[in-house]
Amino acid sequence: MSKRINHRLRPSVLRTRGTVVAAGLGAVMVVGAGAGVASATAGTTAAADPATAVAAQADAQAKAAVNAKAVKAEAAKAAAAKAAKAKAAKKVAWVKPVGKYTLSASFNQGGAMWAHKHSGQDFAVPVGTTVKAANAGTVVKAGPYGGGDGSAYGNAIVIKHANGKYSQYAHLSKIDVNVGSHVKTGEAIAKSGNTGNSSGPHLHFEIRTTPNYGSALNPASFLRTVGVTF
Secondary structure (H helix, E strand, O other): OOOOOOHHHHHHHHHHHHHHHHHHHHHHHHHHHHHHHHHHHHHHHHHOOHHHHHHHHHHHHHHHHHHHHHHHHHHHHHHHHHHHHHHHHHHHOOOOOOOOOEEOOOOOOOOOOOOOOOOOEEEEOOOOOEEEOOOOEEEEEEEOHHHHOOHHHOEEEEEEEOOOOEEEEEEEEEEOOOOOOEEOOOOEEEEEEOOOOOOOOEEEEEEEOOOOOOOEEOHHHHHHHOOOOO
8 A cells, every 4th residue: 555645734844944944044144243243343442452552652662762852951951052152252252452562550459549549450551552442332431531430540431331331541642432432342432642641652451340430340350251461
């Protein structure tokens, strides 16, 4: 007796197989989606990795430190150049009041020639020697009788300088500036002479703290501090 095949069971079987395949495909899709999510998460984690951020910050700080050091070095170099320039300018800002000379009476020297000790430095030079402004400034005294300091000085000039000091030039034979004149360093201001209380042709030179007699400093010592030596 032959077996009959129940053809009615086939649709059921096919449906079952379809369900299994669909389930399998769904699983694959779910796994794929999960892998994509995992990959995206890994990328975000890498971007937000604290170690990476710290390393980047340290690198930025190191670069900033190098730049700051370079700026500081450049500023120090500029300051040194400026100081050197100022020092050089200071050395040439003052000059001797006469060219060729012989030093005679010095500051604070005693003797019968002076009622008190000598108040300046004398430069023995022939009458008519050019007398120069030792430094730029403004003439505050000029004339006979020491420009107001007394007849012992003869014809004299007093110049006020930017550093608050005053220079005085006495026993002149000729005065070439007036009160209020602005003179440059080394500018010719007079001719040397033998006027006033003088034992021979010479220039009497003083450095003062005021325009008046009685405030004199040692002119040789002062000029050495500004780079001028005799």
